[in-house]
Amino acid sequence: MDMDAPTDPTFTVSAFTVASFNVNGIRAARRRGFDQWLQTRAADVIALQELRCPASELGEFPGYSVAADVGSVAGRNGVAVLTRTPAAAVRSWVSHPPRARGLAEFAAAGRYIEVDLADRPVTVASLYLPKGGLPADRQRPGSMREQPDGGAKYDRKRRFLTGFARELDRSRLAARRAGREFLLAGDLNIAHTQYDVTNWRAARTMDGFLPEDREWFDSILGSRRLVDVVRQTHGEAPGPLTWWSWAGQSFVKDVGWRVDHQLATPGLARLASAVVVDKEPSPDQRLSDHAPLVVSYG
Numbered sequence: 001m002d003m004d005a006p007t008d009p010t011f012t013v014s015a016f017t018v019a020s021f022n023v024n025g026i027r028a029a030r031r032r033g034f035d036q037w038l039q040t041r042a043a044d045v046i047a048l049q050e051l052r053c054p055a056s057e058l059g060e061f062p063g064y065s066v067a068a069d070v071g072s073v074a075g076r077n078g079v080a081v082l083t084r085t086p087a088a089a090v091r092s093w094v095s096h097p098p099r100a101r102g103l104a105e106f107a108a109a110g111r112y113i114e115v116d117l118a119d120r121p122v123t124v125a126s127l128y129l130p131k132g133g134l135p136a137d138r139q140r141p142g143s144m145r146e147q148p149d150g151g152a153k154y155d156r157k158r159r160f161l162t163g164f165a166r167e168l169d170r171s172r173l174a175a176r177r178a179g180r181e182f183l184l185a186g187d188l189n190i191a192h193t194q195y196d197v198t199n200w201r202a203a204r205t206m207d208g209f210l211p212e213d214r215e216w217f218d219s220i221l222g223s224r225r226l227v228d229v230v231r232q233t234h235g236e237a238p239g240p241l242t243w244w245s246w247a248g249q250s251f252v253k254d255v256g257w258r259v260d261h262q263l264a265t266p267g268l269a270r271l272a273s274a275v276v277v278d279k280e281p282s283p284d285q286r287l288s289d290h291a292p293l294v295v296s297y298g
Contacts, residue, residue, distance in 0.1 A: 004224040011181060011267030013120050015298035016044040019278075020185035020260055022128070022243075022290040025052040026078075030059065032287045039063075041278065043294060044084055045117070047126035047185035051078030051110070069094060071110020078110040079126040079186070087115035099170065102163030106130070114171060116180065122268060123175040127186035129164070132157030132207045154207070157189075161216045168220060172265060181268035184226065187260050187290065192217045192228065195238050196258040208259060220263070227269035229262050229295055240277045243290050251283045260293045271297045 019041060023029040026048070038046070038061065048068075051058065055070050061082050068080035069092040081087070091114050093107040114125035133139075133146065133153030141148050168184065175182040190213045194200040203209040220226055234240060244256035264272065274296040280286050 004222060009267065009270075011121075011270075013122065013181075013268070013271060013298050015296065016120060017294055017296050018045045018047070018124065018183065018185060018262060019043040019292045019294045020047045020049075020126070020187075020262055021292040022049040022187040022260060022288060024050050024288040024290065026059070027053050027057065029287045033285070034287050035062075037278065037287060037292070041292065041294065045124055046082040047124065048080040048082065049078075049126060049128035049187045051080060052076060053078065067092075067113060067115050069110045069113045072108040073110070076110075077128055079113050079128050081113060081115045081124055081126050083115060083117060083124075085118045088118040089116040091115075098163065098167045100163035100166035102159040103167060106160055106163075116178070121180045122183060123171070123178075123180045124183045124185060125171065127184060127188065129186070129188045129190070130157050130160050131189045132213075134205075134207060134210075138205070157207075158212075165216070165220055168226075172226070176265070182226075182265045183268060184263040185261070185293075188217075189259050190214070190217055191257045191259055192261075193231065195231070195234075195236060196241075198238070198241065198255045198257070203257075208257065223266060225265075226263040227266055229264050229269050229272040230258070230275050230293065232269060233272055233275045233295075240275065240293075241279075242277055242293050246289055251286065258293075260290055262293065262295050264297075268297060273297065 051070055052075050064082035065086040066080055066082055067087055067090040070078040093112050097107050111128045114123055116123050135154045136151030139148040172182045189208055191197045191209050192214060197203045197209055241256040242258045242260040244251040250256055272295055276294045278292040
């Protein structure tokens with residue numbers, strides 16, 4: 001199996017927009033104005049992460065068909081893909097358990113779902129990658145925001161990353177065999193380059209920007225694999241950012257991270273024409289600690 005087999009260089013598709021948004025709890029986001037954003041933005045496809053509610057409380061998304069995996073842990077995780085036309089196929093890790101070693105423990109957690117668009121030859125996946133921690137030998141009691149855990153969260157994230165890289169290859173190649181491009185959208189809890197973190201030098205010792213996090217990110221990208229369409233479009237310049245702490249003046253001063261990504265197979269990436277982050281004008285208008293990442297294709 002050629003993991004780096006190229007997609008069709010002549011691929012074309014009618015113009016459409018894809019938004020990726022970690023809502024940090026859909027019920028809370030709705031109270032803050034999510035529904036107005038949904039109707040105003042009017043994206044063709046929307047990948048959501050951190051729904052954090054049972055299926056019975058998801059509510060309606062007017063004008064959209066919903067494919068969701070809310071997970072089995074109350075108040076945690078949950079992913080969805082909203083489409084204007086009902087998806088031709090839906091695959092979650094519940095309906096289609098991951099085959100890669102190390103992912104079984106995450107299968108019911110509501111972290112991954114993918115759909116085949118019915119109106120375009122594209123498969124779109126929504127991912128909420130686990131937040132990790134520091135390895136045991138880098139944990140210093142008294143200098144950490146969280147209690148030392150002996151590296152448990154770090155090890156858990158490593159297991160996910162190792163297995164997911166293999167599972168991602170399978171999904172990407174399955175899409176290619178079906179004549180489809182593939183798009184991974186979501187919160188990866190990793191900033192890839194120095195342009196994705198405001199204070200990147202200090203971040204090098206933090207979860208999400210550790211050397212091993214960035215090396216893993218490198219491993220899933222490539223001119224014949226997946227392309228970071230945001231960096232491709234924005235160029236090698238700081239930003240855009242998609243996450244800011246609720247605390248302090250981070251939002252006002254635009255001190256944050258880009259952990260939200262859209263990674264596309266080359267044929268689709270070539271058609272990415274514009275990137276927008278729907279950052280609210282003031283802190284009291286924020287819908288989440290993340291802002292929607294919107295990419296136009298075609």
